[in-house]
Amino acid sequence: MAEDPSAPPLARAGDGAATNEDWFARAQAVIPGGVDSPVRSFASVGGTPFTVVRGEGPYVWDVEGTRFLDFVQSYGAILLGHAHPVVRDAISAASAHGTTFGMPTPGEVLLAGDICSRVPGCERVRLVSSGTEAAMSALRLARGITGRDRVVKFDGCYHGHGDALLTGSGSGVAQLGLPGSAGVTKASVADTLVVPYNVVPDLDDSVACVIVEPVAANMNLVPPAEGFLRGLRSACDAVGALLIFDEVITGFRLGAGGATAMTGVTPDLWCFGKVIGGGLPVGAFGGRAELTASLAPTGPVYQAGTLSGNPLATAAGHAVMEHVTAADLTDLTERAGHFAAHLEAAITEGGLGARATAVGPLVGLLVSPPGERPLVPTDLGAARAAASSPVYARLFHALVARGVAFPPGPYEVLFPGLAHDDGHLDDAVAAAGDAASEVATHWS
Numbered sequence: 001m002a003e004d005p006s007a008p009p010l011a012r013a014g015d016g017a018a019t020n021e022d023w024f025a026r027a028q029a030v031i032p033g034g035v036d037s038p039v040r041s042f043a044s045v046g047g048t049p050f051t052v053v054r055g056e057g058p059y060v061w062d063v064e065g066t067r068f069l070d071f072v073q074s075y076g077a078i079l080l081g082h083a084h085p086v087v088r089d090a091i092s093a094a095s096a097h098g099t100t101f102g103m104p105t106p107g108e109v110l111l112a113g114d115i116c117s118r119v120p121g122c123e124r125v126r127l128v129s130s131g132t133e134a135a136m137s138a139l140r141l142a143r144g145i146t147g148r149d150r151v152v153k154f155d156g157c158y159h160g161h162g163d164a165l166l167t168g169s170g171s172g173v174a175q176l177g178l179p180g181s182a183g184v185t186k187a188s189v190a191d192t193l194v195v196p197y198n199v200v201p202d203l204d205d206s207v208a209c210v211i212v213e214p215v216a217a218n219m220n221l222v223p224p225a226e227g228f229l230r231g232l233r234s235a236c237d238a239v240g241a242l243l244i245f246d247e248v249i250t251g252f253r254l255g256a257g258g259a260t261a262m263t264g265v266t267p268d269l270w271c272f273g274k275v276i277g278g279g280l281p282v283g284a285f286g287g288r289a290e291l292t293a294s295l296a297p298t299g300p301v302y303q304a305g306t307l308s309g310n311p312l313a314t315a316a317g318h319a320v321m322e323h324v325t326a327a328d329l330t331d332l333t334e335r336a337g338h339f340a341a342h343l344e345a346a347i348t349e350g351g352l353g354a355r356a357t358a359v360g361p362l363v364g365l366l367v368s369p370p371g372e373r374p375l376v377p378t379d380l381g382a383a384r385a386a387a388s389s390p391v392y393a394r395l396f397h398a399l400v401a402r403g404v405a406f407p408p409g410p411y412e413v414l415f416p417g418l419a420h421d422d423g424h425l426d427d428a429v430a431a432a433g434d435a436a437s438e439v440a441t442h443w444s
C-alpha cells in the first residue's frame with residue numbers, strides 16, 4: 001500500500017507499529033478489548049478492526065493508508081462528512097478563546113436555540129455531553145415531575161448505557177447477544193418494563209414515562225407502525241405518564257424537525273445527541289418550559305456537568321445546525337431512498353437475499369443466504385431472526401476488501417450523509433453487488 005503523505009507520523013510505515021494488527025494489539029494491551037465502545041469491535045463479524053487516522057468527506061483512512069468509503073459516520077454523529085471545513089473552522093476559532101470555563105457562554109445559548117427553534121413544542125433544552133446522559137437525565141426528570149417510579153421502554157431500542165435503560169437494549173448489546181449487562185443491579189431495572197416495539201402497551205398510574213426511539217435504528221431499522229406513536233401519546237395522556245422521544249439518531253437527520261415534525265406526534269420530553277455535536281461530545285434533553293422548570297436550579301431534580309455546553313462542542317454543533325438546510329435533508333432522504341433500492345437490487349443480483357429499507361436518510365440493510373429474503377422487521381424478535389444470518393459478516397468483509405466500510409454488525413444502520421454524492425453511493429452499490437456475488441459463489 002502506498003504511503004499516505006498527509007497521514008499523521010505515527011501511521012507511516014517504518015515506525016514499528018504501522019499495521020492495523022499492530023495497533024489493535026497495542027490497543028488491547030491498554031484498553032479493555034482494545035475499544036472504547038463495544039460496537040467498534042469486530043466481535044460479531046470476526047477479524048481485526050482497522051485503526052483510523054483521518055477522514056475527509058465520506059472517506060476514512062486507516063493506519064496502513066487504505067481508504068474506505070465510510071457508511072458508519074461515527075454512528076450518525078457526522079452529517080456533513082468528516083473534517084468538513086465549516087466545522088473545522090468553528091472549532092479552531094472557538095479553541096483560540098479557551099476550551100471550558102464553568103461559566104455561561106454564548107455558544108450554548110446558540111445551540112440550544114437551534115434545537116428549540118427547529119423542534120415544534122420543545123421550548124427548553126439542557127445540554128449534556130452524550131446521548132446516554134440525555135436519556136438518563138430525561139428519565140430522572142420524568143420521575144421527578146410525576147413522582148412515579150416506573151419506566152416503559154421497548155425491546156431493541158437503545159437509550160445509552162444508563163443502568164435503568166440497559167435492559168432489552170439494541171445496538172452493541174443486541175450485537176453481542178446480551179440480555180442486558182452484568183453490574184446492573186436488579187433494583188435499578190426493577191422499575192423498568194420492557195415491551196415489544198410497535199405494540200401500544202397497557203399503562204397504569206404507576207408509570208412515570210414511556211421512552212421510545214420514534215424510528216428504531218439500533219435493531220437494524222424498524223419504522224414505527226401506522227398509529228403506534230399516536231397510540232403511545234394517547235396511552236400516556238390517559239394515565240398522566242410522560243412520553244419521551246429519544247431522537248439521538250433521528251433528530252436533525254430525519255428532517256429539520258426530526259421525528260416530531262415528521263410524524264406529527266409531540267412528546268413531552270426529548271433526548272438529542274449525535275448530529276447536534278457536529279462530531280464533538282454533545283447531548284441535550286428538554287421539553288416544554290413548564291416541565292423543564294423542575295430541573296435544578298429552579299426545581300428539585302438535580303442534574304449537572306462540568307463540561308456541559310462545552311465551547312468547542314457547541315461551536316461545532318451550531319456550525320452544523322446553521323449549515324444544514326431543510327432542503328439538504330429532503331435531498332438526502334431522496335438519495336438515500338434510491339441508494340437503498342439500488343443496494344437491495346445489486347445484492348440480490350449478486351445472488352444473496354437482501355432487504356434494504358430507508359426511513360428519511362437512515363438505511364437498514366438485512367441480508368440472507370441465496371434463495372431466501374429477510375422479512376420486514378417490526379420488532380426485535382423479527383430483527384434478530386433476520387440479523388442472525390452469518391451472511392452479513394461475510395458481506396461485511398467482502399466490502400471491506402473493496403474499500404467500503406459498513407458497520408461491523410447487522411443491528412446498526414447505514415448513515416449516508418451530505419458528503420456522499422451520487423457517485424459515492426453508486427460506488428458502494430457496485431461494490432456491494434460484486435461482494436455479494438463473491439459471497440454467494442462460496443456459500444455452502
Ligand SMILES: *Cc1c(COP(=O)(O)O)cnc(C)c1O
Nearest residue numbers: 130131132158159160246248249
Ligand atoms: C447513540 C444513542 C444513544 C446514546 O448516545 P451516546 O452519545 O452514545 O451516549 C442514545 N439513544 C439513541 C437512540 C442512540 O442511538
